[in-house]
Amino acid sequence: AFLNGMAPQGSIGGTVNVVTKRAAEDLTRLTAGYISDGRFGTELDLARRYGEQKEWGVRFNGGIDGGNTTIDRQSARNGFGSLGVDYHGERFRWSADIISQDDWMKAAQRGYTPVSGIALPNAPDPRINLAQPFDYARSRSLTGLTRAEYDLSNNVTVFGAIGGNEFRYDKREDPGATILNTAGDALGTSRFQTGKSESISGEAGVRARFDTGPIGHEVVVSGSAQNRTDWLGQTNYGTYLTNIY
Numbered sequence: 292a293f294l295n296g297m298a299p300q301g302s303i304g305g306t307v308n309v310v311t312k313r314a315a316e317d318l319t320r321l322t323a324g325y326i327s328d329g330r331f332g333t334e335l336d337l338a339r340r341y342g343e344q345k346e347w348g349v350r351f352n353g354g355i356d357g358g359n360t361t362i363d364r365q366s367a368r369n370g371f372g373s374l375g376v377d378y379h380g381e382r383f384r385w386s387a388d389i390i391s392q393d394d395w396m397k398a399a400q401r402g403y404t405p406v407s408g409i410a411l412p413n414a415p416d417p418r419i420n421l422a423q424p425f426d427y428a429r430s431r432s433l434t435g436l437t438r439a440e441y442d443l444s445n446n447v448t449v450f451g452a453i454g455g456n457e458f459r460y461d462k463r464e465d466p467g468a469t470i471l472n473t474a475g476d477a478l479g480t481s482r483f484q485t486g487k488s489e490s491i492s493g494e495a496g497v498r499a500r501f502d503t504g505p506i507g508h509e510v511v512v513s514g515s516a517q518n519r520t521d522w523l524g525q526t527n528y529g530t531y532l533t534n535i536y
Contacts (some may be wrong), residue, residue, distance in 0.1 A: 326358075327361055331356060331357070333355065335353050348377045351372070353370075361417075363396050367396045369392075373389065373391070383442075391431075392429075398420055399428045399464050402467050415475065426462075429461055446500045450498065451494065455495075457489050461480070478531075482528065
């Protein structure tokens with residue numbers, strides 16, 4: 292927080308600087324993966340540089356996977372794609388990215404919470420799924436961002452960046468069953484929830500480097516701003532009895 296300011300949600304702790312992939316060199320990579328019990332996926336990573344001095348770069352990364360998970364009656368499907376473009380000139384540098392992701396899960400399970408005053412029941416078989424057959428969860432995310440830097444001199448650089456994200460989700464599930472006794476009887480709630488989040492953020496500043504004798508210094512003066520709007524709607528359909536075993 293001392294170096295980067297308060298986190299957007301006001302939480303304490305450090306920050307993570309996520310940097311998108313760049314086309315450092317020409318690359319074509321195709322990979323395949325498998326997760327038990329029957330979830331397969333593939334991913335393509337493609338990068339190229341163009342121009343007389345290789346000043347332009349393009350990188351695409353995309354993948355999809357889906358199938359049955361290790362939890363009974365549960366399946367999932369995930370897909371993502373990103374496209375990044377960058378330019379590196381003698382004094383000017385620019386980059387832009389667009390990222391899309393779509394996740395879906397059938398019969399998602401959110402865990403249990405015991406009522407107070409009872410002994411903790413024995414752990415059930417982790418493959419047992421208390422979710423209803425019609426439960427599902429889906430989320431979609433679209434992100435766009437761009438950044439530019441310009442060297443005013445060998446020691447002074449001005450920079451700016453702006454980005455935005457839209458995140459949508461809808462789901463019908465039990466947000467977490469309540470364990471009622473040591474026999475494992477539990478009370479679940481069928482709930483439908485839908486929501487959307489839109490955010491936009493920007494940053495601008497200047498970075499300078501100078502020496503005082505044998506000691507080198509770098510000073511950055513910058514400002515940033517973020518705006519986020521959230522929408523949420525939900526309804527409960529009713530409760531039902533089940534057992535964690």
